Amino acid sequence: MNNFEYARASDVADAVRRIAADPAAKFIAGGTNLIDLMKENVARPSRLIDITRLPLDKVEETRDGGLRIGALVPNSDLAYHPRIEARYPLLGSAILAGASQQLRNMASTGGNLLQRTRCMYFYDTTTPCNKREPGSGCSAIGGINRNHAILGTSEHCIATHPSDMCVALAALDARVLATGRSGERSIAFADFHRLPGDTPQIDSNLRADEIITAIELPPQGFAKNYSYLKIRDRLSYAFALVSIAVGLEVEGGTIKAARLALGGVAHKPWRDREAEAQLDGAPATAESFQRAAATVLRDARGFGHNDFKIELARRGIVRALAQAARGTPQSQADKRIR
Amino acid sequence: MAEQPSTARKRPEKFPTPAKMTVTLQVNGVERKLTVAPWTTLLDALRLHLDLTGTKKGCDHGQCGACTVLVDGRRINACLTLAVMKEGAQVTTIEGLAQAGKLHPLQQAFIDHDAFQCGYCTPGQICSAVGLIAEGRARTADEIRELMSGNICRCGAYPNIVAAIEEMMSGKAAAKTREAGR
Numbered sequence: 001m002n003n004f005e006y007a008r009a010s011d012v013a014d015a016v017r018r019i020a021a022d023p024a025a026k027f028i029a030g031g032t033n034l035i036d037l038m039k040e041n042v043a044r045p046s047r048l049i050d051i052t053r054l055p056l057d058k059v060e061e062t063r064d065g066g067l068r069i070g071a072l073v074p075n076s077d078l079a080y081h082p083r084i085e086a087r088y089p090l091l092g093s094a095i096l097a098g099a100s101q102q103l104r105n106m107a108s109t110g111g112n113l114l115q116r117t118r119c120m121y122f123y124d125t126t127t128p129c130n131k132r133e134p135g136s137g138c139s140a141i142g143g144i145n146r147n148h149a150i151l152g153t154s155e156h157c158i159a160t161h162p163s164d165m166c167v168a169l170a171a172l173d174a175r176v177l178a179t180g181r182s183g184e185r186s187i188a189f190a191d192f193h194r195l196p197g198d199t200p201q202i203d204s205n206l207r208a209d210e211i212i213t214a215i216e217l218p219p220q221g222f223a224k225n226y227s228y229l230k231i232r233d234r235l236s237y238a239f240a241l242v243s244i245a246v247g248l249e250v251e252g253g254t255i256k257a258a259r260l261a262l263g264g265v266a267h268k269p270w271r272d273r274e275a276e277a278q279l280d281g282a283p284a285t286a287e288s289f290q291r292a293a294a295t296v297l298r299d300a301r302g303f304g305h306n307d308f309k310i311e312l313a314r315r316g317i318v319r320a321l322a323q324a325a326r327g328t329p330q331s332q333a334d335k336r337i338r
Numbered sequence: 339m340a341e342q343p344s345t346a347r348k349r350p351e352k353f354p355t356p357a358k359m360t361v362t363l364q365v366n367g368v369e370r371k372l373t374v375a376p377w378t379t380l381l382d383a384l385r386l387h388l389d390l391t392g393t394k395k396g397c398d399h400g401q402c403g404a405c406t407v408l409v410d411g412r413r414i415n416a417c418l419t420l421a422v423m424k425e426g427a428q429v430t431t432i433e434g435l436a437q438a439g440k441l442h443p444l445q446q447a448f449i450d451h452d453a454f455q456c457g458y459c460t461p462g463q464i465c466s467a468v469g470l471i472a473e474g475r476a477r478t479a480d481e482i483r484e485l486m487s488g489n490i491c492r493c494g495a496y497p498n499i500v501a502a503i504e505e506m507m508s509g510k511a512a513a514k515t516r517e518a519g520r
Contacts, residue, residue, distance in 0.1 A: 001377045002353045002377075003353040003355055003356065003375075003377065004353065004356070004376060004377060005356045005376065006356070006359065006376035006420070006422050028420075028423070031418055031419055031420065031423070032400060032415070032418050035379070035417075035418045035419070035420070036399050036400060036418060038377075039398065039399065044353075046353060048376070048420075050422075050423055052423060076473075080475065099488070100403065100487055100488020100489075101413065101466075101469070101470070101473070101485050101486075101488055102400075102403060102406055102413050102414050102415045102466065102469075102488045103400060103415065103418075103488065105412045105413060105414050105469075106414045106415065106418065106419065236483070236484055236487035237487040237488060332484065333478070333480045333481045333484045334480050
């Protein structure tokens, strides 16, 4: 870890002032990813601005009947929050599928969005990586790429976004509230993270002087018909090979509304509006689910070691849709997939 | 490492040498004032500055759980947090669990169930399990296993660790400790 200065932000305006004043500074909240990256010399901030004492730790009702989640609410508190358990169990389930309880106790809601890829080449400073060092090349293309992306990749980067929580937030149509020098704005979740394109070093559309203050959830939580199915090499405490978040409205065997987001397959949580539109109004049957999976994966491309993810994602989508439709979501404690 | 990272060659970076900072922690019920560099992790502060070496450094990357301690009653990985961020916090380490010479009932349950071999992960396992029980979310063995997955035991004592925690949760461990007058 390099030397750095440490300061505590006194309020949101102070945090914005401090981050704007030093482009090499970083905010720290849970620190679970940032400190790890600093130990690996991948992140080398000149200054850490501690935001953990800012009053951003509330979960509140919004006027439209949704929920506003403060950026500093720890992942574990959020997963177990009574309103999340009752109205947004898809989000709680996704959070509990990720990391360990110690890490969930530390990790913040805002920080979860900003965690960086776990591509091993990104972490290994002796290898080229366009995300770590733009223009140096991608070691994963033609390298060991078993964990890498199959959708939305570019010739510059095939890294995946590692979050489980974000996959559920994408499916739930969450919005990200951010404050910068020019005031507060609200960003649709689908527009928050980016595809790698030719700037894989930029993970999100958050501006350099902005701080995430909250996440907003719309009223519809799909609490009756949902599932978060995470497929990984170990049964716990491992990143997803493929994960699927599903929320459905089902009436008399017919799908009235569908949300489907994938993790572990792209540089951002992967939503496919065309596949969702195909499910809207369709019978909740295996044929409908197969058709949606084929649509999601129509442009999927493997890079050798990760070719299996295409078939795994196809089967996972069908299974998660079936679990959601019959109201039997995947348990995050009993790991049997039914 | 065979060579320096190319970034270091191209862009020699200059980092400040900031002054050390003072931080006050309540460690196992005792107020401890420390003077540390900002980059000192809570784990290093405990082990190197306070000589509380019961908390172990395993991977130092939040993957093994050997450094688990309780901060304000919640279990966390001490290797992934900075001491200066914990100003004013209550920190409980494995050294703080026994009271008046009596083992914490969970410590006794680990002994009774042979819940370790080499013992290196044990302080983290026990602190993690104390946190788990306080959270009150685990009811079944499956749930204990899932919520203890942040603690790795390379000796493979997992079945006995789960048995010790189950005994503690059933209230039997506390009763046994009381009866034995330990």
